[in-house]
Amino acid sequence: MLSFFEPDSQIILVSESSLIKTVTNIQALTKTITNFDVVEKEAQSLTDTHPNITVILDSVIKINTVNNAVETKSCKVLKYDYLCICTGGRPKLIPQALDNKYVVGIRDTDSVDEFVEKLSKTTKIVIVGNGGIASEIIHKIRNVEVHWVIKDKHITATFVDPGAATFFQDSLNQTTPESSAKQMRYKEDGPKSGAALGPNWYQNLEIYGALSKSLPDNIKIHYESEIIDLTCDLSNPHPVKVTLSNGLVIDSDLVVSATGVVPHHEFEVVGSNLAFSEDRGIVVNEFLQTTVANIYAAGDVCSPTWQYAKHWFPMKLWTQARQMGCYAARSMCANLNKEEILQDFCFEIFTHSTKLFGYKVILLGLYNGQKLGQDYEILLRMTKGHEYIKFVIQEGKLHGAILIGETDLEETCENLILNQIDISPYGTDILNPDIDIEDYFD
Numbered sequence: 056m057l058s059f060f061e062p063d064s065q066i067i068l069v070s071e072s073s074l075i076k077t078v079t080n081i082q083a084l085t086k087t088i089t090n091f092d093v094v095e096k097e098a099q100s101l102t103d104t105h106p107n108i109t110v111i112l113d114s115v116i117k118i119n120t121v122n123n124a125v126e127t128k129s130c131k132v133l134k135y136d137y138l139c140i141c142t143g144g145r146p147k148l149i150p151q152a153l154d155n156k157y158v159v160g161i162r163d164t165d166s167v168d169e170f171v172e173k174l175s176k177t178t179k180i181v182i183v184g185n186g187g188i189a190s191e192i193i194h195k196i197r198n199v200e201v202h203w204v205i206k207d208k209h210i211t212a213t214f215v216d217p218g219a220a221t222f223f224q225d226s227l228n229q230t231t232p233e234s235s236a237k238q239m240r241y242k243e244d245g246p247k248s249g250a251a252l253g254p255n256w257y258q259n260l261e262i263y264g265a266l267s268k269s270l271p272d273n274i275k276i277h278y279e280s281e282i283i284d285l286t287c288d289l290s291n292p293h294p295v296k297v298t299l300s301n302g303l304v305i306d307s308d309l310v311v312s313a314t315g316v317v318p319h320h321e322f323e324v325v326g327s328n329l330a331f332s333e334d335r336g337i338v339v340n341e342f343l344q345t346t347v348a349n350i351y352a353a354g355d356v357c358s359p360t361w362q363y364a365k366h367w368f369p370m371k372l373w374t375q376a377r378q379m380g381c382y383a384a385r386s387m388c389a390n391l392n393k394e395e396i397l398q399d400f401c402f403e404i405f406t407h408s409t410k411l412f413g414y415k416v417i418l419l420g421l422y423n424g425q426k427l428g429q430d431y432e433i434l435l436r437m438t439k440g441h442e443y444i445k446f447v448i449q450e451g452k453l454h455g456a457i458l459i460g461e462t463d464l465e466e467t468c469e470n471l472i473l474n475q476i477d478i479s480p481y482g483t484d485i486l487n488p489d490i491d492i493e494d495y496f497d
């Protein structure tokens with residue numbers, strides 16, 4: 056975006072990986088929801104399409120806010136007028152991990168390679184965490200006994216409510232024809248990328264353990280529990296002993312810690328103070344400007360601190376990293392050219408389009424009643440194996456929605472949330488399958 060807005064300015068991209076992720080096949084589903092694929096590209100090839108970009112393959116180790124310069128690992132000093140920090144996040148492992156080689160986290164291509172390699176030698180593993188990564192692995196994994204340890208009363212709690220979790224649950228423990236296939240290992244050719252994997256990372260991956268086949272009950276879910284102790288005993292055939300808060304002890308071969316992300320900024324800052332939030336993110340205002348005037352930050356590394364619009368909140372997602380990246384570029388260029396800009400419309404409403412357990416999933420606004428207290432109603436429509444629709448309603452207005460399957464309701468819901476139209480006259484008919492609500496509200 057910088058290159059697009061400022062074709063005559065010199066732009067330097069410092070990337071520690073030779074591959075960068077780019078977005079392709081962009082498809083606008085609504086004003087704010089976009090579907091896209093993420094593909095890897097040689098970082099250097101950016102110069103072919105954007106001649107004013109120079110790519111430097113290196114790691115930033117120091118930012119000097121007095122001299123306006125960054126220093127790299129190979130001792131390059133790069134001066135800047137404006138700087139945007141987009142160094143992402145890294146897995147936040149369970150505290151018991153402590154460099155234990157039997158505990159793995161997943162973030163980039165290398166970590167997936169390590170996971171797939173270790174998994175291929177195991178018959179019994181523990182997965183801890185109840186968000187995106189755990190849900191995707193649980194859906195994909197075969198030929199291994201899995202103990203899924205979750206703090207909540209239902210699966211995939213980061214994204215969905217108990218009703219949707221029940222809807223997904225049917226797709227667990229299903230032995231698909233793939234399950235008796237031979238063990239295979241995913242191998243990526245060429246250089247590796249340190250960036251987070253992003254959507255559909257598991258599509259071409261064979262995630263297999265060492266059992267000869269999947270058993271129907273090979274996934275055991277331990278609800279409302281956490282790991283409180285982890286020890287290793289190499290004389291045991293399953294060397295990792297995991298103790299759960301409910302008292303259960305599981306002997307396993309490997310622990311996958313899919314327990315979230317912390318901002319990643321392993322560089323020294325010299326000069327004025329770059330403020331960090333409690334969660335260690337770089338504090339940014341509504342223009343994605345940090346506490347140092349000519350330094351911006353976007354994506355997983357930053358912590359938005361502006362007064363959020365009612366139906367928006369931050370989450371560490373590609374969706375938002377991309378929106379923030381585009382908007383940071385606009386803000387930097389506006390600042391450079393002394394123009395005033397308004398905050399981008401995408402920050403008016405939280406939206407996320409993804410795939411979970413094989414289903415298309417669209418999350419809109421306060422989809423789990425976030426910020427609404429206790430005083431809201433839920434309207435549901437569900438057809439097993441086909442669709443799950445949840446509306447979150449307060450004072451006759453739609454504030455959030457979960458749409459699973461091919462519901463075709465995303466545009467209607469987005470409009471209803473953004474325009475705050477009174478839907479109380481329609482009562483429960485708003486989800487009556489015989490009434491085409493798109494005709495009323497699109």
Ligand SMILES: Cc1cc2nc3c(=O)[nH]c(=O)nc-3n(C[C@H](O)[C@H](O)[C@H](O)COP(=O)(O)OP(=O)(O)OC[C@H]3O[C@@H](n4cnc5c(N)ncnc54)[C@H](O)[C@@H]3O)c2cc1C
Nearest residue numbers: 071114115143249250251253254354355371372373374376
């Ligand atoms: C397994 C997995 C699956 C995911 N699936 C989805 C999904 O389906 N949908 C979704 O919306 N989100 C998904 N996410 C989240 C999404 O990938 C991240 O939110 C997004 O990639 C964040 O983008 P970013 O640019 O902030 O950080 P990153 O993508 O992590 O990129 C940061 C880059 O900075 C580089 N870097 C770091 N430090 C330095 C330094 N000092 N010098 C130079 N370069 C440096 C890194 O090498 C990396 O290339 C997934 C994440 C994971 C781990």
Ligand SMILES: NC(=O)C1=CN([C@@H]2O[C@H](COP(=O)(O)OP(=O)(O)OC[C@H]3O[C@@H](n4cnc5c(N)ncnc54)[C@H](OP(=O)(O)O)[C@@H]3O)[C@@H](O)[C@H]2O)C=CC1
Nearest residue numbers: 149184185186187188189213281313314315316371372409
């Ligand atoms: N399809 C998609 O959109 C996907 C998105 N992603 C994104 O990638 C990033 C990494 O994914 P992931 O690691 O799954 O992170 P998530 O933030 O999605 O989920 C982390 C999960 O781990 C739980 N947790 C945190 N600490 C502990 C602990 N000590 N013990 C037990 N449970 C714990 C959290 O519970 P609690 O919230 O209660 O702390 C939460 O359920 C996230 O930003 C995620 O949104 C990843 C894969 C797919």
